[in-house]
Amino acid sequence: MSAVLLIAIPILAAFISIIVKKWSPYMLLFVSFGLVILLGYLPFEIITIGGFSAPYGISLVVDNYSYTALYVVNVLFFLVAIINVCNYKKLGTILLVSLAGLNGLMLTGDLFNLFVFLEISGISAYIITTTNKKPLATFNYLVAGTVGSILYLLGLIILYNMFGTLNMQDMAVRIAASGATDIEVALPFLLMFIGIGVEAKLLPFNSWVKGILGHSNKLTGPMIAGVYAAASLFVFGRLLTEVFVISDTFMLIISVILAFSILAGEAMAYSSTKVREILLFSSIAQAGIAVLIFVSGFTGYAVLFISLNGFSKVVLFLIINHATEVVGSDEVIDLKGLFVNNKLVGASFTATVLSLLGLPLFAGFFVKMGILSQLFSSGDYVFPAIILLSSVVEGVYFVKLLTKLWYKEDNLPQVKFELPLVYLVVVISLLLVVFGLYFEPLHEQALVLVNHVKGVIL
Amino acid sequence: MLLYAAIILMMLGLYGILTQRNIIKIIISLNILEIGLNIFIISIGFVNGGVAPIFTGQNNLGSIGFVDPLPQALVLTAIVIGVGTTALGLALAKKIYAKYGTFEIDDMKGAE
Amino acid sequence: MLIDIIEIVVSVLLIVLAFLAINSKMLIKSVIFLSSLSMLSVISFIIMQAPDVAVTEAVIGSGLVTSLFVFTLLAVRKVEEKI
Numbered sequence: 001m002s003a004v005l006l007i008a009i010p011i012l013a014a015f016i017s018i019i020v021k022k023w024s025p026y027m028l029l030f031v032s033f034g035l036v037i038l039l040g041y042l043p044f045e046i047i048t049i050g051g052f053s054a055p056y057g058i059s060l061v062v063d064n065y066s067y068t069a070l071y072v073v074n075v076l077f078f079l080v081a082i083i084n085v086c087n088y089k090k091l092g093t094i095l096l097v098s099l100a101g102l103n104g105l106m107l108t109g110d111l112f113n114l115f116v117f118l119e120i121s122g123i124s125a126y127i128i129t130t131t132n133k134k135p136l137a138t139f140n141y142l143v144a145g146t147v148g149s150i151l152y153l154l155g156l157i158i159l160y161n162m163f164g165t166l167n168m169q170d171m172a173v174r175i176a177a178s179g180a181t182d183i184e185v186a187l188p189f190l191l192m193f194i195g196i197g198v199e200a201k202l203l204p205f206n207s208w209v210k211g212i213l214g215h216s217n218k219l220t221g222p223m224i225a226g227v228y229a230a231a232s233l234f235v236f237g238r239l240l241t242e243v244f245v246i247s248d249t250f251m252l253i254i255s256v257i258l259a260f261s262i263l264a265g266e267a268m269a270y271s272s273t274k275v276r277e278i279l280l281f282s283s284i285a286q287a288g289i290a291v292l293i294f295v296s297g298f299t300g301y302a303v304l305f306i307s308l309n310g311f312s313k314v315v316l317f318l319i320i321n322h323a324t325e326v327v328g329s330d331e332v333i334d335l336k337g338l339f340v341n342n343k344l345v346g347a348s349f350t351a352t353v354l355s356l357l358g359l360p361l362f363a364g365f366f367v368k369m370g371i372l373s374q375l376f377s378s379g380d381y382v383f384p385a386i387i388l389l390s391s392v393v394e395g396v397y398f399v400k401l402l403t404k405l406w407y408k409e410d411n412l413p414q415v416k417f418e419l420p421l422v423y424l425v426v427v428i429s430l431l432l433v434v435f436g437l438y439f440e441p442l443h444e445q446a447l448v449l450v451n452h453v454k455g456v457i458l
Numbered sequence: 459m460l461l462y463a464a465i466i467l468m469m470l471g472l473y474g475i476l477t478q479r480n481i482i483k484i485i486i487s488l489n490i491l492e493i494g495l496n497i498f499i500i501s502i503g504f505v506n507g508g509v510a511p512i513f514t515g516q517n518n519l520g521s522i523g524f525v526d527p528l529p530q531a532l533v534l535t536a537i538v539i540g541v542g543t544t545a546l547g548l549a550l551a552k553k554i555y556a557k558y559g560t561f562e563i564d565d566m567k568g569a570e
Numbered sequence: 571m572l573i574d575i576i577e578i579v580v581s582v583l584l585i586v587l588a589f590l591a592i593n594s595k596m597l598i599k600s601v602i603f604l605s606s607l608s609m610l611s612v613i614s615f616i617i618m619q620a621p622d623v624a625v626t627e628a629v630i631g632s633g634l635v636t637s638l639f640v641f642t643l644l645a646v647r648k649v650e651e652k653i
Contacts, residue, residue: 112532119539126546135553136566139481142550146488146543147475150495153536154468157529161502166528459574460614463581467588474592482597482639486604489635490588493611496627497584504618512621525619533623541630548642555646561597 003047003062003107006035006070010100017093024092025085032078032099039071046109055170061109065241065299068445069106069234072307076227076314077102079428083318083421084219088131091219098124102231111156111166111243114235118149122199125228129212129220137211144198144208152195155188162188168242175243182250189244193254196239199232201287203261213280213317217325221276221317225283230310233290237302240294254295259386261288266393275320276330278401282356283313285390292383293371300446301371308355308363308432315352315428318421319345326415337412338405345417346406348429353398355432358391362436370446461501467494481551481561485544492540496533503529573617580614601639608632 013031017024044067047060077099085092101121108114122145129138160166162184163174175185198205213225240246246254265285269278286309293302323338324330339346351362358368368391375384435442471494474487503526511527551561558566584607591603608631615624 112535116535116539119543123542123546126550130550130553135550135557136563139547139550139554142543142547143475143484143488146547147472147491150491153532154495154498157499157502157532160529459577459581460618463584463614466585470585470588470592478592480597482643483592483600486591486600486639489604490591490607493608493631494588496623497611497614500615500618500620500623503620508619510619510621530620530623533620534626537623537626537630541635544635545638548638552642552645561646 003042003045003060004049005038006042006103006107007100009035010096010103014093014096014100017096024096025089028081028092028095029078029085031096032074032081035099035103036071036074036078039067039074042067042070055165055167058113059109059167060107061168062107065234065238065303066106068303068307069231069237070103072310073102073106073227073231073234074099076222076230076310079424080219080222080227080314083222083424088219091128091131094124094127098128102227105231105235109168111159111168111171115149115153115156118152118196118199118235121228121231122146122149125224128223131217132212132215132220134211134215137208137215141208141212144205148195148198148205150195151191155191155195158188158191159185168238172243182248185244186250189250192239196232196236199228200236200291201229201232201284202291203257203264203284203288206284209280209284210277213283214274214277216276216317216321218318218321221321222314225280225317226310226314229283229287229313230306233287233306234303236291237294237299237306240291241297241299245297246295251295255292255383258288258292258295259382261285262292262386262390266390270393270397273332274330275332275335275401276317276324278332278397279313279316279320282394282398283309285394286313286356289387289390292386296375296378296380296383298371298374301367301374304367304442304446305371308367311428311432312352312356312364315348315425316356319349319417319425322417322421323413323415327413332401332404335413336404337407337409338415340406340408340412342415342417345422345425348425349405350402351429351433353402355429355436357395357398360436361433363432363439363442365436366439366442370443460497464494464497464501467491468498470494479563481554481563485547485551488547489540489544492536496536499529499533499536503527576613577617580610580617584610584614597643598640601636601643604639605632605636608635 010031013027017027042062044062044064046062049058049060051057081095098121101117101124104117105114105121108117126138126142126145129141132138156166159171162180163171163178165171165174194205201209213221216224262285265281265288269281269285272278272281290302290306290309293305320330323335327334329335339349355362355364358364368387372384372387375387468491471487471491474490475484478484478487505523505525508523508525511524511530555561560566587603587607587610591600591607594600594603608627612624612628612632615621615627
């Protein structure tokens with residue numbers, strides 16, 4: 001079992017599904033389930049494509065970090081696919097291509113190859129979002145994403161001109177050996193930061209998010225806010241731990257951007273009256289927090305944070321988007337009392353939200369505690385303050401939302417949830433509770449990943 | 459000289475994306491940005507007095523300097539990806555026209 | 571040197587054409603300017619010793635993209651005539 005198959009199988013299946021259109025949904029399910037199974041047999045290695053050794057050829061890296069990331073992305077993708085495969089049969093081919101792109105993003109150890117996979121997954125994301133029936137919003141997403149990836153390529157080329165390599169590890173070694181000051185590396189790094197920041201929904205670059213996720217359906221909401229967000233944040237982590245490690249003046253600039261992103265996201269979510277907008281603004285803030293943890297150097301906790309966040313966002317968006325499709329509006333007032341008749345779904349929604357907030361008994365608590373204690377012990381008091389403040393604001397609006405959704409009154413919205421969706425949602429939220437009580441495996445995984453930093457200190 | 463022209467082209471493309479309010483014009487600006495980037499990448503790999511990086515009977519002796527072939531390979535990929543994005547953007551533009559009856563973003567009613 | 575003069579001319583033309591493509595009033599004119607800009611970039615690729623890129627850009631960038639733009643504008647015009 002070689003890691004190349006993770007990219008090759010979905011692409012091949014996508015080609016076959018063009019020829020035999022009827023098979024595409026089944027093929028999607030089969031392939032995405034098969035990849036989750038195959039991941040168990042993946043050895044840790046560095047694969048060189050075409051027999052050229054690392055700095056000259058393209059290399060795919062399977063280590064602890066990319067293995068965790070692959071598992072999270074593939075499982076999330078399979079869950080989203082299995083819920084939606086009956087409703088969007090035409091999208092089978094595109095979803096297969098996007099699966100290949102996402103796996104490539106996680107695996108690749110080459111900066112230009114990263115750009116290619118960024119574009120593949122990006123273009124399939126644009127096509128997936130056309131199911132929202134809002135072409136203008138999709139167009140805005142396309143322009144933002146394309147400009148972002150062009151800026152990424154520009155930064156990449158400047159780095160190539162300076163150091164003469166495209167391989168991530170080789171780049172890190174050469175930057176360290178050349179003794180370049182952080183001012184020289186600042187411009188290409190910032191360009192690449194913007195390029196991936198567009199996909200990861202960081203604040204100045206995310207004007208597209210409201211149009212896409214504010215009108216999302218059962219497919220696009222979990223896909224963009226869950227799977228794609230997790231994938232792009234994992235890429236961020238790869239760059240920030242393997243190639244660049246930020247410090248000093250640079251740290252100040254980046255952390256101001258991130259703090260602004262977090263606080264503005266929470267403030268917008270607080271003032272919003274639509275459920276989907278509350279969720280999307282809170283996911284902007286969460287993306288900011290994840291990058292902030294990566295920047296501070298606690299890779300393990302950041303990975304856990306992103307994974308939990310991805311699973312939680314899939315659950316929340318699935319429930320809310322299903323209810324919105326039935327009711328026809330996503331105002332909080334229209335959805336008042338949604339969970340009175342659907343107690344099981346409501347309970348798992350509540351559990352997921354509480355885990356997202358980081359209350360004890362849920363998995364999110366352990367992760368947030370770990371992050372805060374690590375930050376405090378490293379003598380930093382600004383980041384914990386930002387994270388705590390954001391948690392407080394988050395708590396206020398989520399509790400407000402929950403009380404509205406559980407409120408009992410006469411004319412309740414008539415929403416029926418299908419059985420697969422209920423099963424999925426209940427299982428994920430139960431897992432969140434189980435891992436909240438029994439967090440040893442998470443802790444071990446975090447400790448394995450904590451010492452992952454190999455890059456250069458800018 | 460072409461290096462500076464490429465940088466100015468990229469700036470013009472960004473200016474177009476930011477100021478134009480017409481869907482087709484925005485896609486055209488994206489294309490200009492891409493062409494500028496392609497020329498920039500090629501000019502990064504250009505060596506003064508170098509020849510095209512193709513092995514032939516005359517120049518495989520190692521005495522002649524080649525220009526850097528790697529940026530050229532990158533540009534080939536970037537061109538193809540750019541065409542894919544442009545085609546998708548134009549398809550969306552057609553959809554937008556069918557829905558709102560205009561290409562001007564300001565004239566579209568009911569769009570946020 | 572002749573090649574230097576050609577380089578300067580091509581650079582200036584590239585910028586002028588880009589400006590025209592962005593700022594002209596008619597969409598079809600913009601598309602034509604974009605096409606000629608793409609053609610000029612082919613010349614610049616040849617100056618910089620990248621013949622394979624030049625061929626690809628001439629076929630795809632100048633030919634295919636222009637025809638895509640023109641077909642989109644034509645399809646839109648058909649919709650207009652029906653209304």
